Amino acid sequence: MTLLTPDAAGVFVIAVTPFHPDGRIDMESCDRMVDFYLDAGATGLTVLGMMGEAPKLTVGESRDVVARILARVAGRVPVVVGVSAPGFAQIEALTKMVMDLGAAGVMVAPPGTLRTDDQIVTYYSQVAELIGDVPFVLQDFPLATNVQIAPGVIARIVNDLPTCVCLKHEDWPGLEKISALRAPGMLDRPLSILCGNGGLFLPEEMARGADGAMTGFAYPEMMVSVTALHAGGDPERGRDLFDAYLPLARFEQQPGMGLAIRKYTLARRGIIAHDALRRPGAALSDKSRAEVDRLIARQEKRLEELS
Secondary structure: OOOOOOOOOEEEEEOOOOEOOOOOEOHHHHHHHHHHHHHOOOOEEEEOOHHHOHHHOOHHHHHHHHHHHHHHHOOOOOEEEEOOOOOHHHHHHHHHHHHHHOOOEEEEOOOOOOOOHHHHHHHHHHHHHHHOOOOEEEEEOHHHHOOOOOHHHHHHHHHHOOOEEEEEEOOOOOHHHHHHHHOOOOOOOOOEEEEOHHHOOHHHHHHHOOOEEEEOOOOHHHHHHHHHHHHOOOHHHHHHHHHHHHHHHHHHOOOOOHHHHHHHHHHHOOOOOOOOOOOOOOOOOHHHHHHHHHHHHHHHHHHHHHO
């Protein structure tokens, strides 16, 4: 088993959880989805994140999904599993379960009850003590958690806790945070910074010092290409490619319906069999589906012009 390290880079795709229309987990679509992500060039996968509908799964279902994905990945790339929970007992149990299955590390978001810098640092110190030598990703997503973590607080956590190897940067706006963390003297050791928000700011984030993305988008090949072109010294070509996908990426980031849009597009591409969300969760209207179809058509036309 390969553990997550501060060298993590590229694109860790946040995987959706495919369901049948009746709410059962669609394991065959899980297999197809993993194959698609790896063929697209993903350097890692993240499962049971906020866009993976993790709170809608039972503990047994969570174990089955993680086991199925890890079996399909077969060690080709590291797999990070979200274990955020209200209490430490759940985090500890979930961490042990997924690491025993072969995960490379876990991702932990702060609970919304944290208010001060010291509370945040103490929380992650307790998490690190709880999970021992398991490497973890600090998920910084204040739009969802309502917890604001300043760059100096992140630095305190990283410098004090060697098992904090990666920051899932999802602040918005957050480019200055990346610059602050990459400033000389801020961090005592290497830290992988992988960004979220559906890749909406990926070119700018890479220019500020991010190592890649840890997020979902129905066309992960765009994120793979943008990060690779930046690393290869051709960021302007990456921006041209990014611009072709931007209208759909923007549409997919609508609060409350983004996952439905992503699942509809993945189903339209034949990657998952159904675009079903587990309840509570509504399907797209016919008008919304038509809007997605129109954006995809325009995207394909723009890609032809770039080729």
